[in-house]
Amino acid sequence: MPFPSHGYLALLCLCLFLSACVSQKAVSPSSGLLQHCDSYFSYQMCARDHNGDGSVDFMFFADTDEVFMAMPGFEEPEKTGKPAHRCIQSMDKPMQGAANALLAIGNDTSNMTKTRIKTRLLLSYSRYMPEVNRCNGNQLAVEDDPFGDESFGY
Structure with missing residues:
Protein backbone atom coordinates (compact mmCIF):
# COMPACT_ATOMS: atom_id res chain seq x y z
CA MET A 1 0.00 0.00 0.00
CA PRO A 2 1.62 3.29 -1.06
CA PHE A 3 2.18 6.01 1.51
CA PRO A 4 -0.47 8.75 1.30
CA SER A 5 0.51 12.07 -0.21
CA HIS A 6 1.39 14.99 2.02
CA GLY A 7 -1.91 16.66 1.11
CA TYR A 8 -4.01 13.79 2.44
CA LEU A 9 -1.82 13.48 5.50
CA ALA A 10 -2.23 17.20 6.19
CA LEU A 11 -5.99 16.89 5.69
CA LEU A 12 -6.16 13.98 8.12
CA CYS A 13 -4.12 15.89 10.73
CA LEU A 14 -6.34 18.93 10.25
CA CYS A 15 -9.45 16.80 10.73
CA LEU A 16 -8.04 15.36 13.93
CA PHE A 17 -7.28 18.85 15.16
CA LEU A 18 -10.73 20.10 14.18
CA SER A 19 -12.47 17.27 15.98
CA ALA A 20 -11.84 19.20 19.18
CA CYS A 21 -13.80 22.18 17.86
CA VAL A 22 -17.14 22.97 19.37
CA SER A 23 -20.19 21.70 17.57
CA GLN A 24 -23.82 22.25 18.25
CA LYS A 25 -27.04 20.55 17.37
CA ALA A 26 -30.28 22.45 17.41
CA VAL A 27 -33.63 20.72 17.40
CA SER A 28 -36.95 22.48 17.17
CA PRO A 29 -39.51 19.97 18.45
CA SER A 30 -42.47 21.88 17.05
CA SER A 31 -41.16 21.93 13.47
CA GLY A 32 -39.12 18.72 13.39
CA LEU A 33 -36.20 20.85 12.19
CA LEU A 34 -32.84 19.22 12.78
CA GLN A 35 -29.63 21.17 12.32
CA HIS A 36 -25.99 20.56 13.13
CA CYS A 37 -23.38 23.35 13.11
CA ASP A 38 -19.66 22.90 13.40
CA SER A 39 -16.35 24.61 12.66
CA TYR A 40 -14.42 23.60 9.57
CA PHE A 41 -11.19 25.43 8.91
CA SER A 42 -12.12 29.04 9.66
CA TYR A 43 -15.81 28.66 8.78
CA ASP A 53 -37.37 13.60 6.61
CA GLY A 54 -34.08 12.79 8.38
CA SER A 55 -31.83 13.85 5.47
CA VAL A 56 -29.81 17.02 5.06
CA ASP A 57 -31.51 19.31 2.56
CA PHE A 58 -28.93 22.09 2.50
CA MET A 59 -25.75 23.39 4.10
CA PHE A 60 -25.05 27.03 4.88
CA PHE A 61 -22.46 29.36 6.37
CA ALA A 62 -23.53 30.41 9.86
CA ASP A 63 -22.03 33.91 9.62
CA THR A 64 -23.62 34.98 6.32
CA ASP A 65 -26.57 32.55 6.40
CA GLU A 66 -25.83 31.77 2.72
CA VAL A 67 -26.67 28.31 1.39
CA PHE A 68 -23.57 26.92 -0.36
CA MET A 69 -24.78 23.37 -1.02
CA ALA A 70 -28.29 22.05 -1.48
CA MET A 71 -30.21 19.03 -2.64
CA PRO A 72 -32.12 19.55 -5.89
CA GLY A 73 -35.26 21.51 -5.09
CA PHE A 74 -33.66 23.43 -2.23
CA GLU A 75 -31.41 25.78 -4.22
CA GLU A 76 -33.90 28.65 -4.18
CA PRO A 77 -34.10 31.11 -1.26
CA GLU A 78 -37.87 30.66 -1.20
CA LYS A 79 -37.40 27.01 -0.21
CA THR A 80 -34.77 27.59 2.50
CA GLY A 81 -35.56 31.05 3.81
CA LYS A 82 -31.87 31.85 3.30
CA PRO A 83 -29.92 33.58 0.54
CA ALA A 84 -28.02 31.41 -1.94
CA HIS A 85 -24.23 31.75 -2.15
CA ARG A 86 -23.06 32.86 -5.60
CA CYS A 87 -21.25 29.51 -6.02
CA ILE A 88 -24.01 27.25 -4.67
CA GLN A 89 -23.52 23.61 -5.59
CA SER A 90 -26.09 20.89 -6.05
CA MET A 91 -25.53 18.16 -3.47
CA ASP A 92 -25.37 14.63 -4.85
CA LYS A 93 -26.34 11.48 -2.93
CA PRO A 94 -22.78 10.65 -1.70
CA MET A 95 -22.38 14.19 -0.35
CA GLN A 96 -25.82 14.02 1.25
CA GLY A 97 -24.87 10.72 2.88
CA ALA A 98 -21.75 12.31 4.36
CA ALA A 99 -23.78 15.32 5.53
CA ASN A 100 -26.50 13.09 7.01
CA ALA A 101 -23.94 11.60 9.38
CA LEU A 102 -23.61 15.06 10.96
CA LEU A 103 -27.21 14.87 12.13
CA ALA A 104 -26.39 11.74 14.13
CA ILE A 105 -23.67 13.48 16.17
CA GLY A 106 -24.73 13.82 19.78
CA ASN A 107 -23.15 14.74 23.09
CA ASP A 108 -22.14 11.11 23.61
CA THR A 109 -20.47 10.75 20.18
CA SER A 110 -16.78 9.91 20.55
CA ASN A 111 -14.11 12.21 19.16
CA MET A 112 -12.94 9.40 16.88
CA THR A 113 -16.41 9.07 15.36
CA LYS A 114 -16.68 12.84 14.94
CA THR A 115 -13.30 12.83 13.19
CA ARG A 116 -14.42 10.04 10.83
CA ILE A 117 -17.61 11.95 9.99
CA LYS A 118 -15.75 15.21 9.37
CA THR A 119 -13.10 13.47 7.27
CA ARG A 120 -15.78 11.80 5.13
CA LEU A 121 -17.55 15.13 4.71
CA LEU A 122 -14.36 16.97 3.75
CA LEU A 123 -13.36 14.26 1.30
CA SER A 124 -16.83 14.35 -0.26
CA TYR A 125 -16.68 18.13 -0.48
CA SER A 126 -13.26 18.00 -2.14
CA ARG A 127 -14.94 16.65 -5.29
CA TYR A 128 -16.69 20.01 -5.62
CA MET A 129 -13.55 22.11 -5.12
CA PRO A 130 -12.57 22.56 -8.80
CA GLU A 131 -15.96 24.05 -9.62
CA VAL A 132 -16.10 26.13 -6.42
CA ASN A 133 -12.58 27.47 -7.05
CA ARG A 134 -13.47 28.25 -10.66
CA CYS A 135 -16.59 30.10 -9.55
CA ASN A 136 -14.79 32.01 -6.79
CA GLY A 137 -11.88 32.80 -9.13
CA ASN A 138 -14.21 34.15 -11.79
CA GLN A 139 -16.01 36.26 -9.22
CA LEU A 140 -12.74 37.66 -7.85
CA ALA A 141 -11.57 38.50 -11.36
CA VAL A 142 -14.76 40.49 -11.90
CA GLU A 143 -14.76 42.25 -8.51
CA ASP A 144 -11.06 42.82 -7.85
CA ASP A 145 -8.43 44.63 -9.86
CA PRO A 146 -5.42 44.61 -7.50
CA PHE A 147 -2.87 45.71 -10.10
CA GLY A 148 -5.07 46.63 -13.00
CA ASP A 149 -6.35 49.89 -14.39
CA GLU A 150 -8.04 51.02 -11.17
CA SER A 151 -4.78 50.75 -9.23
CA PHE A 152 -3.17 53.33 -11.52
CA GLY A 153 -6.10 55.71 -11.80
CA TYR A 154 -7.19 54.69 -15.30
Whole structure:
Protein backbone atom coordinates (compact mmCIF):
# COMPACT_ATOMS: atom_id res chain seq x y z
CA MET A 1 0.00 0.00 0.00
CA PRO A 2 1.62 3.29 -1.06
CA PHE A 3 2.18 6.01 1.51
CA PRO A 4 -0.47 8.75 1.30
CA SER A 5 0.51 12.07 -0.21
CA HIS A 6 1.39 14.99 2.02
CA GLY A 7 -1.91 16.66 1.11
CA TYR A 8 -4.01 13.79 2.44
CA LEU A 9 -1.82 13.48 5.50
CA ALA A 10 -2.23 17.20 6.19
CA LEU A 11 -5.99 16.89 5.69
CA LEU A 12 -6.16 13.98 8.12
CA CYS A 13 -4.12 15.89 10.73
CA LEU A 14 -6.34 18.93 10.25
CA CYS A 15 -9.45 16.80 10.73
CA LEU A 16 -8.04 15.36 13.93
CA PHE A 17 -7.28 18.85 15.16
CA LEU A 18 -10.73 20.10 14.18
CA SER A 19 -12.47 17.27 15.98
CA ALA A 20 -11.84 19.20 19.18
CA CYS A 21 -13.80 22.18 17.86
CA VAL A 22 -17.14 22.97 19.37
CA SER A 23 -20.19 21.70 17.57
CA GLN A 24 -23.82 22.25 18.25
CA LYS A 25 -27.04 20.55 17.37
CA ALA A 26 -30.28 22.45 17.41
CA VAL A 27 -33.63 20.72 17.40
CA SER A 28 -36.95 22.48 17.17
CA PRO A 29 -39.51 19.97 18.45
CA SER A 30 -42.47 21.88 17.05
CA SER A 31 -41.16 21.93 13.47
CA GLY A 32 -39.12 18.72 13.39
CA LEU A 33 -36.20 20.85 12.19
CA LEU A 34 -32.84 19.22 12.78
CA GLN A 35 -29.63 21.17 12.32
CA HIS A 36 -25.99 20.56 13.13
CA CYS A 37 -23.38 23.35 13.11
CA ASP A 38 -19.66 22.90 13.40
CA SER A 39 -16.35 24.61 12.66
CA TYR A 40 -14.42 23.60 9.57
CA PHE A 41 -11.19 25.43 8.91
CA SER A 42 -12.12 29.04 9.66
CA TYR A 43 -15.81 28.66 8.78
CA GLN A 44 -18.82 27.87 10.94
CA MET A 45 -21.07 25.72 8.74
CA CYS A 46 -24.45 24.17 9.36
CA ALA A 47 -26.29 21.21 7.84
CA ARG A 48 -30.07 21.31 8.04
CA ASP A 49 -32.87 18.83 7.56
CA HIS A 50 -35.45 21.42 6.56
CA ASN A 51 -38.40 19.18 5.80
CA GLY A 52 -38.03 16.72 8.69
CA ASP A 53 -37.37 13.60 6.61
CA GLY A 54 -34.08 12.79 8.38
CA SER A 55 -31.83 13.85 5.47
CA VAL A 56 -29.81 17.02 5.06
CA ASP A 57 -31.51 19.31 2.56
CA PHE A 58 -28.93 22.09 2.50
CA MET A 59 -25.75 23.39 4.10
CA PHE A 60 -25.05 27.03 4.88
CA PHE A 61 -22.46 29.36 6.37
CA ALA A 62 -23.53 30.41 9.86
CA ASP A 63 -22.03 33.91 9.62
CA THR A 64 -23.62 34.98 6.32
CA ASP A 65 -26.57 32.55 6.40
CA GLU A 66 -25.83 31.77 2.72
CA VAL A 67 -26.67 28.31 1.39
CA PHE A 68 -23.57 26.92 -0.36
CA MET A 69 -24.78 23.37 -1.02
CA ALA A 70 -28.29 22.05 -1.48
CA MET A 71 -30.21 19.03 -2.64
CA PRO A 72 -32.12 19.55 -5.89
CA GLY A 73 -35.26 21.51 -5.09
CA PHE A 74 -33.66 23.43 -2.23
CA GLU A 75 -31.41 25.78 -4.22
CA GLU A 76 -33.90 28.65 -4.18
CA PRO A 77 -34.10 31.11 -1.26
CA GLU A 78 -37.87 30.66 -1.20
CA LYS A 79 -37.40 27.01 -0.21
CA THR A 80 -34.77 27.59 2.50
CA GLY A 81 -35.56 31.05 3.81
CA LYS A 82 -31.87 31.85 3.30
CA PRO A 83 -29.92 33.58 0.54
CA ALA A 84 -28.02 31.41 -1.94
CA HIS A 85 -24.23 31.75 -2.15
CA ARG A 86 -23.06 32.86 -5.60
CA CYS A 87 -21.25 29.51 -6.02
CA ILE A 88 -24.01 27.25 -4.67
CA GLN A 89 -23.52 23.61 -5.59
CA SER A 90 -26.09 20.89 -6.05
CA MET A 91 -25.53 18.16 -3.47
CA ASP A 92 -25.37 14.63 -4.85
CA LYS A 93 -26.34 11.48 -2.93
CA PRO A 94 -22.78 10.65 -1.70
CA MET A 95 -22.38 14.19 -0.35
CA GLN A 96 -25.82 14.02 1.25
CA GLY A 97 -24.87 10.72 2.88
CA ALA A 98 -21.75 12.31 4.36
CA ALA A 99 -23.78 15.32 5.53
CA ASN A 100 -26.50 13.09 7.01
CA ALA A 101 -23.94 11.60 9.38
CA LEU A 102 -23.61 15.06 10.96
CA LEU A 103 -27.21 14.87 12.13
CA ALA A 104 -26.39 11.74 14.13
CA ILE A 105 -23.67 13.48 16.17
CA GLY A 106 -24.73 13.82 19.78
CA ASN A 107 -23.15 14.74 23.09
CA ASP A 108 -22.14 11.11 23.61
CA THR A 109 -20.47 10.75 20.18
CA SER A 110 -16.78 9.91 20.55
CA ASN A 111 -14.11 12.21 19.16
CA MET A 112 -12.94 9.40 16.88
CA THR A 113 -16.41 9.07 15.36
CA LYS A 114 -16.68 12.84 14.94
CA THR A 115 -13.30 12.83 13.19
CA ARG A 116 -14.42 10.04 10.83
CA ILE A 117 -17.61 11.95 9.99
CA LYS A 118 -15.75 15.21 9.37
CA THR A 119 -13.10 13.47 7.27
CA ARG A 120 -15.78 11.80 5.13
CA LEU A 121 -17.55 15.13 4.71
CA LEU A 122 -14.36 16.97 3.75
CA LEU A 123 -13.36 14.26 1.30
CA SER A 124 -16.83 14.35 -0.26
CA TYR A 125 -16.68 18.13 -0.48
CA SER A 126 -13.26 18.00 -2.14
CA ARG A 127 -14.94 16.65 -5.29
CA TYR A 128 -16.69 20.01 -5.62
CA MET A 129 -13.55 22.11 -5.12
CA PRO A 130 -12.57 22.56 -8.80
CA GLU A 131 -15.96 24.05 -9.62
CA VAL A 132 -16.10 26.13 -6.42
CA ASN A 133 -12.58 27.47 -7.05
CA ARG A 134 -13.47 28.25 -10.66
CA CYS A 135 -16.59 30.10 -9.55
CA ASN A 136 -14.79 32.01 -6.79
CA GLY A 137 -11.88 32.80 -9.13
CA ASN A 138 -14.21 34.15 -11.79
CA GLN A 139 -16.01 36.26 -9.22
CA LEU A 140 -12.74 37.66 -7.85
CA ALA A 141 -11.57 38.50 -11.36
CA VAL A 142 -14.76 40.49 -11.90
CA GLU A 143 -14.76 42.25 -8.51
CA ASP A 144 -11.06 42.82 -7.85
CA ASP A 145 -8.43 44.63 -9.86
CA PRO A 146 -5.42 44.61 -7.50
CA PHE A 147 -2.87 45.71 -10.10
CA GLY A 148 -5.07 46.63 -13.00
CA ASP A 149 -6.35 49.89 -14.39
CA GLU A 150 -8.04 51.02 -11.17
CA SER A 151 -4.78 50.75 -9.23
CA PHE A 152 -3.17 53.33 -11.52
CA GLY A 153 -6.10 55.71 -11.80
CA TYR A 154 -7.19 54.69 -15.30
